[in-house]
Amino acid sequence: MKVFVAGVDGYLGWTLAQYLASRGHVVAGADLMLRRQWVDEMQSWSAIPIASMSERLRAFHQRYGKTLQFWEGDLRQYDFVQKIFREFRPDAVVHLGECPSAPYSMVDAQHAVFVQMNNITTTFNLMFAMRELCQEAHLVKLGTMGEYGTPNIDIPEGFFEIEYRGRRDRLPFPRQAASWYHWSKVHGSNNVMFACKLWGLRATDVMQGVVFGTRIDEMGEDEALRTRLDFDQAFGTVINRYCCQAVIGHPLTPYGKGHQRRGFLPLRDSMQCLRLAVENPATRGEYRVFNQFEETYDITQLAQKVQAVGKKLGIDIGVHNLENPRAELEEHYYKPDHRHLLDLGYQPTHDVEAEMEIMIKDLLPFRDRIEAKRQALIPDVRWDGRREKVKFVG
Amino acid sequence: MKVFVAGVDGYLGWTLAQYLASRGHVVAGADLMLRRQWVDEMQSWSAIPIASMSERLRAFHQRYGKTLQFWEGDLRQYDFVQKIFREFRPDAVVHLGECPSAPYSMVDAQHAVFVQMNNITTTFNLMFAMRELCQEAHLVKLGTMGEYGTPNIDIPEGFFEIEYRGRRDRLPFPRQAASWYHWSKVHGSNNVMFACKLWGLRATDVMQGVVFGTRIDEMGEDEALRTRLDFDQAFGTVINRYCCQAVIGHPLTPYGKGHQRRGFLPLRDSMQCLRLAVENPATRGEYRVFNQFEETYDITQLAQKVQAVGKKLGIDIGVHNLENPRAELEEHYYKPDHRHLLDLGYQPTHDVEAEMEIMIKDLLPFRDRIEAKRQALIPDVRWDGRREKVKFVG
Numbered sequence: 206m207k208v209f210v211a212g213v214d215g216y217l218g219w220t221l222a223q224y225l226a227s228r229g230h231v232v233a234g235a236d237l238m239l240r241r242q243w244v245d246e247m248q249s250w251s252a253i254p255i256a257s258m259s260e261r262l263r264a265f266h267q268r269y270g271k272t273l274q275f276w277e278g279d280l281r282q283y284d285f286v287q288k289i290f291r292e293f294r295p296d297a298v299v300h301l302g303e304c305p306s307a308p309y310s311m312v313d314a315q316h317a318v319f320v321q322m323n324n325i326t327t328t329f330n331l332m333f334a335m336r337e338l339c340q341e342a343h344l345v346k347l348g349t350m351g352e353y354g355t356p357n358i359d360i361p362e363g364f365f366e367i368e369y370r371g372r373r374d375r376l377p378f379p380r381q382a383a384s385w386y387h388w389s390k391v392h393g394s395n396n397v398m399f400a401c402k403l404w405g406l407r408a409t410d411v412m413q414g415v416v417f418g419t420r421i422d423e424m425g426e427d428e429a430l431r432t433r434l435d436f437d438q439a440f441g442t443v444i445n446r447y448c449c450q451a452v453i454g455h456p457l458t459p460y461g462k463g464h465q466r467r468g469f470l471p472l473r474d475s476m477q478c479l480r481l482a483v484e485n486p487a488t489r490g491e492y493r494v495f496n497q498f499e500e501t502y503d504i505t506q507l508a509q510k511v512q513a514v515g516k517k518l519g520i521d522i523g524v525h526n527l528e529n530p531r532a533e534l535e536e537h538y539y540k541p542d543h544r545h546l547l548d549l550g551y552q553p554t555h556d557v558e559a560e561m562e563i564m565i566k567d568l569l570p571f572r573d574r575i576e577a578k579r580q581a582l583i584p585d586v587r588w589d590g591r592r593e594k595v596k597f598v599g
Numbered sequence: 600m601k602v603f604v605a606g607v608d609g610y611l612g613w614t615l616a617q618y619l620a621s622r623g624h625v626v627a628g629a630d631l632m633l634r635r636q637w638v639d640e641m642q643s644w645s646a647i648p649i650a651s652m653s654e655r656l657r658a659f660h661q662r663y664g665k666t667l668q669f670w671e672g673d674l675r676q677y678d679f680v681q682k683i684f685r686e687f688r689p690d691a692v693v694h695l696g697e698c699p700s701a702p703y704s705m706v707d708a709q710h711a712v713f714v715q716m717n718n719i720t721t722t723f724n725l726m727f728a729m730r731e732l733c734q735e736a737h738l739v740k741l742g743t744m745g746e747y748g749t750p751n752i753d754i755p756e757g758f759f760e761i762e763y764r765g766r767r768d769r770l771p772f773p774r775q776a777a778s779w780y781h782w783s784k785v786h787g788s789n790n791v792m793f794a795c796k797l798w799g800l801r802a803t804d805v806m807q808g809v810v811f812g813t814r815i816d817e818m819g820e821d822e823a824l825r826t827r828l829d830f831d832q833a834f835g836t837v838i839n840r841y842c843c844q845a846v847i848g849h850p851l852t853p854y855g856k857g858h859q860r861r862g863f864l865p866l867r868d869s870m871q872c873l874r875l876a877v878e879n880p881a882t883r884g885e886y887r888v889f890n891q892f893e894e895t896y897d898i899t900q901l902a903q904k905v906q907a908v909g910k911k912l913g914i915d916i917g918v919h920n921l922e923n924p925r926a927e928l929e930e931h932y933y934k935p936d937h938r939h940l941l942d943l944g945y946q947p948t949h950d951v952e953a954e955m956e957i958m959i960k961d962l963l964p965f966r967d968r969i970e971a972k973r974q975a976l977i978p979d980v981r982w983d984g985r986r987e988k989v990k991f992v993g
Contacts, residue, residue: 283708314677314727318720325719325786326712333708336984357768358761367752367761372932374751379770380789388793392719392786395774399782403926403982532797538766588797590730 208483209295210234211280211302211331213273214241214258217347217475218301219432220421224476225483226269227423233274233293235285236302240433240440243309249437249581252449252571253419256429264429280327283334290338297483298335299345302327303393307351307384308439308530308586317385324389325396332400343407343486344397345479350412350468350498350541352391354381355534360541363410363494383533384588394494401492408491409482412541413475414468414498417444418560419567421473432472434568437581438530443504444469447511448564449575450582451522457512458582461529461598463505466539468498471560474553481549496543499553507557514561528595532588602877603689604628605674605696605725607667608635608652611741611869612695613826614815618870619877620663621817627668627687629679630696634827634834637703643831643975646843646965647813650823658823674721677728684732691877692729693739696721697787701745701778702833702924702980711779718783719790726794737801737880738791739873744806744862744892744935746785748775749928754935757804757888777927778982788888795886802885803876806935808892811838812866812954813961826866828962831975832924837898838863841905842958843969844976845916851906852976855923855992857899860933862892865954868947875943890937893947901951908955922989926982 208225212218213234222232238258244250256264258275265273274293278285280302303324304310310320328346335342353360356379366375377398380391400406424430435441436449447457459465470478478497487493502510508524515522529535554560568575585594602619606612607628616626632652638644650658652669659667668687672679674696697718698704704714722740729736747754750773760769771792774785794800818824829835830843841851853859864872872891881887896904902918909916923929948954962969979988 283712314723317727318677318723321719321723321786321790322716325715329708329712329715333711356770358763358766358770365763367763369752369759369761372752376750376773377775379773381771382789382793385790385793388786388789391789392715392782395776395782395785396715396779399776399779404984590798 206296207231208297211300235276247437247439249578251433253434255433260429264427286330286334290334297343306439307386310386321389328393345409345482348390351387352380355537398492405490407487410494412496416475418472419564438584452568456523456525457508458527459504462535464503464536466503470499495545526598530584530587600690601625602691605694629670641831641833643972645827647828654823658821680724680728684728691737700833701780704780715783722787739803739876742784745781746774749931792886799884801881804888806890808862810869813958815867832978846962850917850919851902852921853898856929858897858930860897864893889939920992924978924981
């Protein structure tokens with residue numbers, strides 16, 4: 206299949222391009238390289254050094270024996286998206302071209318507006334260009350499990366059937382996101398749902414759990430094929446951040462009481478799931494929602510797992526909770542369904558510790574890079590609007 | 600109270616400024632005068648001629664004995680909003696500064712993006728500036744009953760308590776809007792709900808029904824105080840459009856089967872309700888939702904009412920359905936609650952025919968203006984993306 210990856214320079218995008226190419230798909234992509242700027246703005250960088258796009262493309266061609274067609278430009282410009290789709294005519298469009306950070310969206314009014322505008326506009330332009338130029342193509346949009354928040358009832362996959370005052374209906378499951386970023390994903394989900402109903406767009410909306418991991422096997426050893434790995438407060442997700450803390454001997458830092466429970470999955474499982482979505486497209490007009498994660502964990506459990514893996518590798522790691530910069534429940538009910546991808550054949554890795562071991566080993570050579578940006582590990586973007594480093598608790 | 604009206608040049612905004620001033624409130628407002636441009640873009644104009652803002656302000660001062668402080672500028676610019684709030688320090692902010700047209704948002708990709716960006720950004724800027732400069736102020740945001748769509752169950756006011764798989768929770772009622780514009784209002788509602796939780800913002804989100812009417816009594820007879828009355832496919836709402844059709848002997852044109860049922864209220868009731876919201880502010884952190892309408896009607900019923908009123912005035916009016924340019928259910932269950940405003944003292948006018956009679960009499964002198972833009976009465980913006988005039992049915 207011909208697959209267009211929006212945001213192909215990113216953590217998931219660069220990995221997915223390779224994963225799909227190794228499976229025989231023809232991949233093209235676009236990026237404005239903003240992720241590199243955003244992380245720089247957060248005074249950090251990728252723990253694993255990443256190559257320029259031209260080096261990446263050269264290495265890609267060498268390893269996979271085919272060219273990755275690439276456009277550098279702004280997907281917020283409709284004519285740019287039109288140009289790409291006229292040239293490439295994708296069968297599937299994977300939208301990884303959104304700004305993926307909750308803290309980044311919480312910095313101030315300008316960042317909140319930027320994140321929502323960027324994410325909504327790119328989604329619109331991809332959808333409209335699909336309608337105009339490749340009506341049979343399938344949109345795989347990356348959402349997040351964070352769209353649902355933490356309701357006191359089970360979380361179904363997108364829709365639920367309920368009874369209310371003696372009548373029944375099947376309705377979209379209410380969303381209760383907890384950052385301007387997460388709401389941008391809800392707004393996008395709503396827009397995609399409507400386009401499916403309106404135009405017969407085919408779409409899969411992926412409510413993805415928190416991804417962790419430094420590699421997939423397909424990448425091999427060429428350094429230009431490595432994907433980025435962020436550890437700063439805004440773009441570093443929790444397990445990735447823990448592993449970076451581990452290699453520099455920094456305590457692991459759950460926020461608050463540390464019993465926030467979330468769905469997680471390794472990078473290799475994310476790739477497996479996105480491939481399953483791409484290879485099994487939604488039907489015309491179908492808007493389907495996949496809750497995409499391997500298992501739920503509480504973030505203190507995960508810190509303990511990183512600790513145990515560290516011990517095995519001879520690294521002694523502490524756990525020291527930080528004040529929670531976010532406004533979120535730290536103890537709560539959490540039971541999301543995740544049946545749809547299993548039904549399509551998803552085989553979860555089910556070995557978080559093994560993945561953590563690979564990660565720590567991958568990160569050890571870059572101890573100095575992490576050390577150099579050590580201050581980026583401690584959040585100062587607070588949900589109450591203040592910009593002030595949080596303190597260790599107790 | 601000091602009330603800031605965003606979008607004070609609009610149909611509701613200009614009316615509300617007068618209504619509140621006549622009740623002793625100190626009113627200020629801002630506008631970029633875009634509504635005048637949008638209606639012009641739809642090749643139409645207001646049936647009732649409207650004065651320039653400088654004439655309006657002069658007449659306002661004369662009638663109400665006080666100055667309406669006015670800023671012409673763009674609420675999408677955060678520093679513009681900051682400047683206003685530094686100077687005016689409102690107790691209440693009424694957000695009528697959004698683009699209010701479903702068809703306008705359905706023209707193409709650019710219009711869809713424009714409407715969502717405009718509506719989300721202005722809401723963000725108002726909220727952030729309130730947090731920064733007037734934390735005790737109360738936001739009254741104009742939403743629409745159209746956010747809910749037409750579910751097969753009763754529609755509560757914003758939230759509902761449900762049981763699902765044996766557990767209970769109180770959740771936001773799922774939204775199923777039916778245009779990019781209506782979704783922009785849902786996105787805004789979600790953002791406001793989150794700001795209340797996050798910062799303790801006080802907010803009332805008004806799910807307003809379809810408003811109709813040419814005047815409120817407070818306006819008196821000065822022509823510079825009249826508010827606009829649109830009848831084009833994009834900015835003319837159904838009863839307003841019917842009344843304009845009636846005065847030029849054009850058949851009334853329900854769309855499709857014509858049994859779409861919606862909540863309606865006269866302009867004077869809208870003013871009464873918005874005043875009740877302003878004068879009874881939400882508490883800190885409270886996000887309350889008012890379903891604001893007087894009664895539900897199906898659009899064929901309403902055409903028959905206009906017909907009857909016309910007959911009384913000696914005007915013979917036909918009803919001729921048009922193909923429906925929209926994608927919507929034309930026969931459906933519809934039972935929204937509307938208790939909250941009644942509890943605050945809302946006294947519905949309950950005389951739709953009397954209002955229609957006033958409207959037709961007000962519009963008769965402007966027959967030529969409506970006739971001159973007759974073509975604007977027939978929609979060509981279709982929900983399937985085509986731009987082609989719809990045909991009469993049968």
